[in-house]
Amino acid sequence: MTDKLLRPIEIGLTAAIVAVDTNEPVVLTAAPSDGDRLAGLPFGPFDAVSHRTFEIGLRAWVQEQSGLTLGYVEQLYTFGDRGRHARAGDTDAHMVSVGYLALTRIADTAGQPHVAGAAFEPWYRYFPWEDWRTTRPEIIEKQILPALNEWAAQPEAPNTARALARADRVRFYFGSDGAQWDEERVLDRYELLYEAGLIEEARRDGRPAALSRGAMPQLGVAMRFDHRRILATAIARLRAKLKYRPVVFELLSPEFTLTELQHTVEAISGRHLHKQNFRRLVESGALVESTGEMSTRTGGRPAALFRFRREVLQERPAPGLRVRGRR
The missing domain is CATH 1.10.10.10 (Winged helix-like DNA-binding domain superfamily/Winged helix DNA-binding domain)
Structure with a gap:
């Protein structure tokens, strides 16, 4: 058995901690670390000796690191795609992160988390196309749809196996050409922008569609690792949960x-x-x-x-x- 096969795996816990502050949905972000210029979601290791379950571990390190007491907590998904925490030449353990949606009240946080560099940020900073409270966001017509339609017109790879063609996904996910906007498709929209190479994370991850572009459009604020994908998953889950x-x-x-x-x-x-x-x-x-x-x-x-x-x-x-x- 080679060293490559023996490469260890570590388990971490990543939390999208959501509150509402003065009618704005906000998410707790952690300060950049390890030379990364981007903020991300709070993240901590799972200690199997100290914590009997993942949720107990999540609540414990959130309380320790931020002083926040979480209310509702729900496991989202396990994020372990190759390269999600990797850097060129890395030989460290591969990181698998269990994502969580957690809810808290701003009143319970005394306004601020108790850790340097952490802050609640409006989640529409990261997904400006998702806020339809006043009108259809201009960013969709001015930046997103022109770029996506240009990408959708290009021939797809012959081995691509998808139920919907690119143009159909653009129409259904972004509510264009008479299609209805579905607020729950937050993750579908984010992943379509990633696949088309229109967001910074796609360039950082070396996606060909992003590397072939010149100037990258400013479509929301990027996050470290795959944390914006985890946040998109959390928003989609919470929007669906509201209904039942x-x-x-x-x-x-x-x-x-x-x-x-x-x-x-x-x-x-x-x-x-x-x-x-x-x-x-x-x-x-x-x-x-x-x-x-x-x-x-x-x-x-x-x-x-x-x-x-x-x-x-x-x-x-x-x-x-x-x-x-x-x-």
């Missing part, structure tokens, strides 16, 4: 107004929601109950305060908010 699990209440204060609830759902989904339709949906779903108190923190007219009605978890199997945007 009450995870949105993990991001809100225990007591909230219906406007705060709507703005939080809009922030995560990237969609603008019709106010009256949203309130009818909340009422028909029996997800919340009135506290009998009023809030004046908005600065306007006092608004009724609500809380999550936990009995709904025993009443039906999929208590979520099946919202639809106006577009």
Whole structure:
């Protein structure tokens, strides 16, 4: 058996820790290290001696390194593609990372994580084409679709086996030529941009489509390793979860107004929601109950305060908010 076959594998835990701050979805980023100029998601090793499960390990090192207490935690996927942590000439162990989606409340973080260089950043910095709350993002028409359509017009490799042609994937994923925008296809869109060589990570990884380009378009902020792919996976999962699990209440204060609830759902989904339709949906779903108190923190007219009605978890199997945007 050769040394190549004996190369060890290490297991790490990578967390997309999400909160909502002043109606903006934010994700905890860690400072660049080891000479890397890019920030990334918090990452820590799995210690099989100290931690019985991956989730216990994740919660422990997040608490130790950032001071944050995580609420909802869900395993996403195992990311172990060849080269995801490699540098030219590396002989170190191959790193396999178990990705997690974790939710916290900004109020629980006292505003800032307790580790130098770490900060909550708006996730639309990394995916500016995903924010449809006011209008269809200009970056799609001005930069993304022209570049993708040019790439899609090129002949594909003969051994490519995909159910959809390039042009069809561009249309379906980015909602062009009459196709509907599906907010859950965050990872599909990111991977299409990567395959077309339109994002910095593709050039860094030596993808031919990226190396053959001249100036690289500025399509969001790059992250170290494959962390933007992990974040895309987390956003897609959370957007889907909103529709059949009450995870949105993990991001809100225990007591909230219906406007705060709507703005939080809009922030995560990237969609603008019709106010009256949203309130009818909340009422028909029996997800919340009135506290009998009023809030004046908005600065306007006092608004009724609500809380999550936990009995709904025993009443039906999929208590979520099946919202639809106006577009």
